[in-house]
Amino acid sequence: MTTTQIAQSATTFPGSTRVEMIMGRPVSVDIRTALPARELTPLLDDAFAWLRWVDDTFSPARPDSQISRLNRGGTIRQVPELIEVLHRCDELSEATGGWFEPRIGGVIDPSGYIKGWALERLSRALSNAGAGDHRITAGNDIRVRGSSAPGRRWRVGIRDPRTDAVRKVVFAHDLGVATSGGSAVVDPHTGRLADGPGSVTVIGPDLGLADGYATAIYAMGPVRGRRFAADLAGAGPYETMIITRDGQEITTPGFLGHSGTQARLAG
Incomplete structure (x- = not known):
């Protein structure tokens, strides 16, 4: 599925939005920078070509992916990005005391990091x-940069993956937003569902790290x-919101600094 929409309202940037199915979910790239169509179209083509390449390379569900070949002990291509991702995953494992762990039962699966990365x-x-003005959305991972309209920060509704209700709204010019809980997460110490x-x-400047931290927490x-x-x-720029199973919200102090006056909405 592919849709392209050109925004023509005087209150928004001209630009283009495209949505395609990647990694088993709709992924949207919304560019608001005023660029001519002859530049926007190849940019979007390249964007989705990159995301398809990532899926083909890193998905453990694809038997011919480099990760699957690695898990089978097969021959893999010399892919610099593969080395980078495995290195970053090892760093996350160390930083989280092993609660983010891409190697469980001898199987490598970087899914808790790769989408954000x-x-x-x-x-x-x-x-x-x-x-420079864009929003990229893939499931519960969102990356915004620049402005949604002249002088306006991006408005990102954070949804409870169990109910799809918007629990918080954050406003930012440059932010990664990653939510864990919409799909199964394995406890790396037991091998069972957490x-x-x-x-x-988790919100912060690097969506890959935010994704990994959210998975670990x-x-x-x-x-x-x-x-x-x-x-x-306390140590850096990553803030967290936890929604308990009974619906309570627990946030670190800096998280509220990104929220507007309409911090809680009903769906």
Whole structure:
């Protein structure tokens, strides 16, 4: 499925939005920078070609992906991005005390990091190509940069993946937003499904890291996850919102700094 829409309202930037099915979900790239169609079209073509390449290379569900070949002990291509991703995953494992772990039972699966990493790389590439005002959305991972309209920050509704209700709205010119809890997360210490909270959202400057942290905090469970989230916020620019299974919201102090007056909506 592919749709392209050209925004012509005087209150928004001209630009283009395209949606395609990648990684088993709709992925949208919304560019608001005023560029001519002859530049926007190839930019979007390249954007989705990159995302398809990432899926073909890193998906453990694809038998011919490099990850699947690696897990079978087969021959793999010399792909610099593969080395980078595995290195970043090892760093996340160390930073989270092993709660983010791409190697479980001898099988490598970077799924808790790869989507955020791919969108982060794409966002940087779009900026370098002159499309600095954009929003990329893939499921519960969102990367915004620049402005949604002249002088306006992007408005991002954070949804509870269990109910699809919007629980918080954040406003930003440059931010990654990753939410874990919409799909199964494995406890790396037991190999069983994690008994996590309802959901975990981490926001920060690098969507790949935010994605990995959200996965780890969810796997930790409510008590350990809250402590780690507080330490993470105290050490750097990553803030966390945890929604408990009974619907309560627990946020680190800096998270509220990104929220507007309409912090809670009903769906």
